[in-house]
Amino acid sequence: MDRVVCVQCPVGCKIKFELSNGRIVKVEGNKCPRGLSYLEDELREPKRVVPTSVKVVGGNYPLVSVKTSAPIPKKYIPQLMEKLKKIKINAPVKAGDVIVKNIFDTGVDVVATRTVLENSK
Amino acid sequence: MKTDVLVIGAGAAGMAAALSAAKNGATVALVDRDERTGGILNQCIHNGFGLHYFKEELTGPEYAERFSALLEKSQIKVLTDCHVHSVTPDKKALLVSPNGVFEVECKSIVYTAGARERPFGALMIPGDRPSGIFTAGVAQKYMNIENRLIGKRALILGSGDIGMIMARRLTLEGVEVVAVVERLPYSGGLLRNVIQCLEDYNIPLYLSSTVVEVRGKERLEEVVVAQVDKNYEPIPGTERVFKVDTLVLSVGLIPQVELLQNLVQFDRVSRGVLCSNIGQSTAEWIFAAGNCTVIYDLVDYVTMEGEKAGRYAALYAKGENFEKGIPIETGENVGVLFPRRYVSGEDLTVYLRSKRPIEKATLVVGNFERKYEDIMPSEMIRVKIPSQKLTGFDKLLVTLKEE
Ligand SMILES: Cc1cc2nc3c(=O)[nH]c(=O)nc-3n(C[C@H](O)[C@H](O)[C@H](O)COP(=O)(O)OP(=O)(O)OC[C@H]3O[C@@H](n4cnc5c(N)ncnc54)[C@H](O)[C@@H]3O)c2cc1C
Ligand code: SF4
Numbered sequence: 001m002d003r004v005v006c007v008q009c010p011v012g013c014k015i016k017f018e019l020s021n022g023r024i025v026k027v028e029g030n031k032c033p034r035g036l037s038y039l040e041d042e043l044r045e046p047k048r049v050v051p052t053s054v055k056v057v058g059g060n061y062p063l064v065s066v067k068t069s070a071p072i073p074k075k076y077i078p079q080l081m082e083k084l085k086k087i088k089i090n091a092p093v094k095a096g097d098v099i100v101k102n103i104f105d106t107g108v109d110v111v112a113t114r115t116v117l118e119n120s121k
Numbered sequence: 122m123k124t125d126v127l128v129i130g131a132g133a134a135g136m137a138a139a140l141s142a143a144k145n146g147a148t149v150a151l152v153d154r155d156e157r158t159g160g161i162l163n164q165c166i167h168n169g170f171g172l173h174y175f176k177e178e179l180t181g182p183e184y185a186e187r188f189s190a191l192l193e194k195s196q197i198k199v200l201t202d203c204h205v206h207s208v209t210p211d212k213k214a215l216l217v218s219p220n221g222v223f224e225v226e227c228k229s230i231v232y233t234a235g236a237r238e239r240p241f242g243a244l245m246i247p248g249d250r251p252s253g254i255f256t257a258g259v260a261q262k263y264m265n266i267e268n269r270l271i272g273k274r275a276l277i278l279g280s281g282d283i284g285m286i287m288a289r290r291l292t293l294e295g296v297e298v299v300a301v302v303e304r305l306p307y308s309g310g311l312l313r314n315v316i317q318c319l320e321d322y323n324i325p326l327y328l329s330s331t332v333v334e335v336r337g338k339e340r341l342e343e344v345v346v347a348q349v350d351k352n353y354e355p356i357p358g359t360e361r362v363f364k365v366d367t368l369v370l371s372v373g374l375i376p377q378v379e380l381l382q383n384l385v386q387f388d389r390v391s392r393g394v395l396c397s398n399i400g401q402s403t404a405e406w407i408f409a410a411g412n413c414t415v416i417y418d419l420v421d422y423v424t425m426e427g428e429k430a431g432r433y434a435a436l437y438a439k440g441e442n443f444e445k446g447i448p449i450e451t452g453e454n455v456g457v458l459f460p461r462r463y464v465s466g467e468d469l470t471v472y473l474r475s476k477r478p479i480e481k482a483t484l485v486v487g488n489f490e491r492k493y494e495d496i497m498p499s500e501m502i503r504v505k506i507p508s509q510k511l512t513g514f515d516k517l518l519v520t521l522k523e524e
Contacts, residue, residue: 014312062267115186
């Protein structure tokens with residue numbers, strides 16, 4: 001059987017599967033249902049959650065960490081980095097704030113993962 | 122200042138310990154030398170935290186903010202920008218802050234000071250001492266918190282999770298990562314990170330290899346990599362020169378224990394604070410949890426152990442006393458092990474690492490047995506053992522019997 005490693009969480013299940021006419025006919029080794037959708041994506045269009053940061057103006061820190069709210073196709077990662085490099089947002093930012101909505105029409109948002117307050121100094 | 126419980130270090134372990142001690146009725150002061158709570162979590166902007174504790178996958182800052190929000194709502198006195206300079210056997214600590222030096226008198230301590238990185242000097246690599254050499258944690262802090270780029274072309278020594286995560290981070294930020302170099306014949310981190318941090322970006326991983334020389338006048342110019350034999354000795358003739366301006370070291374974390382040097386005993390293998398399964402050190406008023414006791418892979422377990430140590434520290438402050446417990450010893454194939462004493466009546470959660478990769482083995486502790494497959498030293502084994510399986514012993518031996 002072929003094997004992929006699910007990267008959706010640190011457990012890293014080794015998922016074994018069998019294909020027949022391009023369809024998955026047998027799967028084992030995934031400890032939760034997310035492993036199955038990961039496998040399907042991996043065969044069709046590999047996707048990843050991308051964690052990175054975006055510049056902040058007037059904040060108590062120069063960066064706010066962000067992530068894609070769900071996995072996006074791997075092929076978009078370089079474009080995503082290009083786009084985020086150009087963005088500057090104004091403080092304050094709260095964890096969970098949407099920084100870019102529906103990036104590349106994937107239905108996935110880029111959201112802040114940290115709170116950055118206004119610089120009081 | 123007076124408090125029942127003093128918690129030293131406000132990372133994942135300290136935040137959990139403080140909240141749990143307060144919940145158990147103690148007055149609590151939580152101290153950190155950093156300007157905010159959260160510890161190492163603040164700079165770990167990748168996802169991979171909280172799956173066990175919160176049942177969802179969070180980034181480090183998100184995980185930390187869940188706890189800082191609870192701290193804000195609590196009665197806990199949180200002192201940031203405040204360094205604990207010393208602790209003395211009369212249950213006093215000396216604190217240094219921008220507002221001056223002051224003393225805290227407590228009934229018990231939870232020590233949660235985390236770990237530090239093994240520095241470049243400890244590796245004794247021959248050659249020059251130019252700039253451009255960073256430990257992974259320092260590189261991570263520069264990039265993720267301070268917005269400073271560390272170089273243009275980098276090589277990473279050490280394939281633990283931190284090294285691999287930094288390889289991806291540098292690549293995403295436009296730094297060319299020419300290789301990750303690992304002394305062991307297998308990766309030192311999670312398989313997931315080999316895939317999503319290295320393979321996804323075509324970063325080569327050189328196993329059984331190490332850095333044998335660094336060269337450069339002011340800034341790093343070249344790094345020499347060679348293959349190693351079974352004893353980790355470089356094999357002459359296998360040298361390769363990489364032209365890089367940056368070397369990132371991810372060669373291990375060491376529990377930070379200096380503050381307790383003359384107060385408690387340490388574990389010879391992990392070099393962390395030696396504790397029982399209730400988080401009590403060999404000094405009965407000092408409890409400990411997190412990376413200062415043993416290096417954990419997952420923050421979720423750090424939180425759980427912090428909560429336990431906090432609860433018992435609060436009970437101790439109220440006047441309860443606890444048994445010392447029986448020793449827990451390492452047997453066949455077991456390297457790092459935590460805890461090292463077992464107080465009966467409680468269930469026992471043990472954490473261990475095998476000394477080497479093993480395909481199939483049975484873990485044996487007292488009358489408890491469980492089978493494991495594909496055991497790697499880089500993946501910590503955690504198992505909860507019911508107390509019924511542990512009665513009638515005067516010491517517990519933990520072994521991984523290969524099949
Ligand atoms: C790069 C990296 C990546 C990781 N990735 C993951 C992951 O994907 N998933 C996961 O679950 N876990 C991950 N971990 C593990 C997890 O983050 C840690 O195990 C956990 O956060 C450690 O918490 P701690 O409280 O023990 O230590 P720390 O977070 O290090 O906290 C210790 C605190 O003590 C303070 N302190 C120390 N000495 C003093 C003193 N004398 N006075 C005052 N304050 C003091 C320090 O300032 C610090 O804030 C990762 C760890 C690292 C380093
Ligand atoms: S299958 Fe589920 S448990 Fe296994 S790695 Fe994937 S997400 Fe984690």
